[in-house]
Amino acid sequence: MRPSFARRTEGVMQSYIMSLIEVARRPGMISFATGLPDRRLFDPKGLEAAAERVLESGEAADALQYGATAGFMPLREKIADRCNRELGMHVCAEDVFITNGSQECFDHLGKLFLDPGDGIAVENPGYLGALQSFSVYGPEFIPVDMRDGGPDMSQLTDAFARKPKLYYCVPNHQNPSGTSYSADARKQVAEAADAGSTLVLEDDAYGELGYHGRAGKAIASMTQNAVLTGSISKIISPGMRVGWMVVPEWMRESVSTSLEAACLHAGSFSQRVLDAFLEMHDLDAYLKPIRAEYARKCKLFTDLMADGMPDSMSWTVPDGGMFVLLSSPKGTDAEPIFKTSMERGLVVMPGKPFHIRGGANTIRLNFATAGDEEIKKGMDTLCGVCRELF
């Protein structure tokens, strides 16, 4: 006989992300589907030099040994410095906890705060991977529709009136829409957090990929009721799995215990290699061509959409990041776009799973993964499919 699973196991959302990554890997497939950064922008030589520096130094054995739960201090310092300089925050290294990618932060924050039935306000649409993480803890999701420049403020007010434990948001170049919060929206979210007892979880995975610089200050710079999460996944390497959360002082001890219980600490080897890489490079100089390349691909992508899409389709215009959200007319179902494109060798991601309500007429597109020729060929397929269907 088998033991029965815990109740929470039955309620976990499926994310499709990883299974689509598998499909997208099939030879000949073009993918606009996943959240993969452009592999041509990785710097294996630079990371090899960094690994060499770590493993030939007097601290090689430290990089291979167990490390501190909160992470490698010099790396925590660098992250705190950048938060202060770029995001308007006032934090110290002790506020920064390194994790195995920023996805892990969502698991810890859900675990720390969410009892079954507790409210969590989320962007609608919002990042599916985080919604899946939180779903493990059986919360009630309270959707807040996204508009141009941020959440629908009347819905946000109503959502916060229900005293949710958490509000999860991606204010910069959101996944799946690519759009950002206005300065005013950031301020209003911070004020709502200060007025109540809701903790804002500000996911800054794409914040370094603004085509015209930073989209705005961190909400976490305007309220103490916020945790900011970050990651090197979109700018240096997702495979190294280095993320972090910057937490208010009253959370430090609980976060530390949660990390220790779940994994002792994030990989010291990856952290040290990353730290050496950051010592050896000026991050702004390193990011400049990456931002420019994503901006160029975004323009190529959306120009092709403007040329080839039927008038009935609409889409968001990102100011950074990797994603465009495509919509078929209100009330229609976009799933046939996904199915027909797949038959023709193009994988796209249905937008519905990113929504707590609605969204059946949306498709998420990633313009970062594919090369120019694939973008042209894939967009030719996609526009053809859309013209046939809508």
Add this chain to the structure above:
Amino acid sequence: MRPSFARRTEGVMQSYIMSLIEVARRPGMISFATGLPDRRLFDPKGLEAAAERVLESGEAADALQYGATAGFMPLREKIADRCNRELGMHVCAEDVFITNGSQECFDHLGKLFLDPGDGIAVENPGYLGALQSFSVYGPEFIPVDMRDGGPDMSQLTDAFARKPKLYYCVPNHQNPSGTSYSADARKQVAEAADAGSTLVLEDDAYGELGYHGRAGKAIASMTQNAVLTGSISKIISPGMRVGWMVVPEWMRESVSTSLEAACLHAGSFSQRVLDAFLEMHDLDAYLKPIRAEYARKCKLFTDLMADGMPDSMSWTVPDGGMFVLLSSPKGTDAEPIFKTSMERGLVVMPGKPFHIRGGANTIRLNFATAGDEEIKKGMDTLCGVCRELF
């Protein structure tokens, strides 16, 4: 106002492990306290060559990109092969899931199976880090006292009669006692699992460190109601955070979803570097001097105890691994040993936190971390303290 933590957050055990690692790092401190392997046995040059191989290959970008949730397939194959050859198992690569160190397995298994109040049978004493992991999910711990050669069988029968969801055990060179299950004990545990609906979690962190070869076949080779967890932390590097669990087929999908929700996947970079390292080395040849060195240090350590300890003290004699469990006379409290040693520059680990009941008269000692001179000096201190106190 702050949001309140979830109920589970209040019930988490403190583990002391990471805080003792911090204390042990203070200059001049000798440590017998933590579970750190001997840093002199790491192979930074070999890992540097492996990293070079990965980052100069045509697959460099794959190592830096997002990877599959279950892990890097060639590494999963190597682990399955070794389980079959060394542990008597019959598993395939698809049964193997790579994690960020094997500690992460305990978090996932607790999350997947434990509702608040569910039973989990555990060794008494048992590995504190795993107990802490499980405690997050609010189970009832059912202690089974450890004897020479395995658990007290009458207590094990009583424990299984209460139909716990899980039985967590370390059959090889246990942490904290260093001792192993007899062949008969393994068989009885497997039979008990088959007869009921309790899943055995067999933690094999130390299985490769048997001084006289493998201590025995895996319990997971004798029943389908078992998950085996393993790790490179004690033999190659804890800082790389590569562990794994080998699960029965009916668990695959749930484990995959749990991993995806919590962290997408374990680090591809570390996995690929490890895989290259294993391609470049014969693991048995690599392990031979490591086992010999730990056996030598164990003998040095226990010989010094035999010479210097008062007759009133007793201790386990390990057949592998890194630990000795020291006991003061029944009914006494060993905590003064911890406190007095610390004042004299030696950190040891109280044994009580490893116990669900009793154990106040025990101290866990690690003979792996320290060098010979530190072992001699530290043991001089420790024996002196014990002679004064008992």
